[in-house]
Amino acid sequence: METQALQKVEEYALRKQDIFVSSKIRYLLRSILASMFIGFGITAASKTGSYFSIADSPFAFPAAAVTFGAAIVLIAYGGGDLFTGNTFYFTYTALRKRIRWRDTLYLWAFSYTGNLIGAVLFAILISATGLFEGASHSFLIQLAEHKMEPPASELFFRGMLCNWLVCLAFFIPMSLKGEGAKLFAMMLFVFCFFISGFEHSIANMCTFAISLLIDHPDTVTLAGVVRNLIPVTLGNLAAGIVMMGWMYHTLNADK
Known part of the structure; x- marks a missing residue:
């Protein structure tokens, strides 16, 4: 049933x-x-969350999750190339023997490096605007602090579950008809990963990069960034390879 996709x-x-x-x-x-593009989503989500957070509203996180969905729309229709989605695309194609594993590793490395550069560049741009001064940056800092607290094992599995949903957010709409249905599905899956507290390596890059370039407490550190990104990236990679690439290749091995 998913053959065309x-x-x-x-x-x-x-x-x-x-x-x-x-x-x-x-x-x-x-x-x-x-x-x-993800940086735009992080900015919108952080600003939205801060408005609700300042008012002590329980809707801070759900509201942020809704607005973050803009990021996946920008990537899907704006021509961006995301490492996390590539873990699925290239794994499946390599298992189909249409691309070499050596080339797959090169493509992953380049997309991850490009994503990291983009996160830093966007953080420089957004910090220059002065929009994250005072109380307006509280929600973003809380996000960054929270991501640096869990042990590596928990971060790995949060990263795994996250990219499983993210890959599905790109994959499921391929079988749908109509742009409205595709957009709804994409944003719904992204909402699910955000509200669940799962970890996305590239979204984290943007969150951390902005947090480090604005006024931040001592609890937000470069060491904390590295400590988060390593297990989260490995978890994202595991989901793209096993839960998506290998799984769908195995389920459709006779196609």
Whole structure:
């Protein structure tokens, strides 16, 4: 039943590889663009959450989760290239023997690097606006602090469950008809991962980069960033490889 969607996954992966082969700079720029799009989502979610948080409203986190959904729409329709989605696309295509595993590793490395660069660049831009001064940045700092607290094992599984949902947010709409249905499905899945407290490595990059460049407490540190990103990235990778790439290849091995 998901055969047509999987064909699109394979086509997307091969198209991304073509871009990489023809111009690594273009591929890197698309990756930079993707995390900057996520930066817009983080900014909107943080500002929305802060407005509710200042009023001691229990709707702070749900409201932030809704507005963060704009990020996936920007990536899906704006031409960004996201590492977390690529863990699924390239794994499935490599298992289909349409792309070499060595090339898959290169593509993952470039997209992750580009996403990191984009997160830092966006953080520099948004910090220059002065929009996160005073109480308006409280929700963002709370997010950053909370992400640095759990042990590595918990962060790994939160990252795994997160990217499972994120990959599904790109995959499920491929089988739907109508742009409205696709947009609703994408934003619903992203809302689910955000409200559940799961961990997305690229979204975390943006959250941490902005937090470190604005006025922040001693609890937000570069060491805390590294401590979070390593297990979360591994969890994201595990979900893309096992729960999505391997799972759907196994379920459709005779197709």
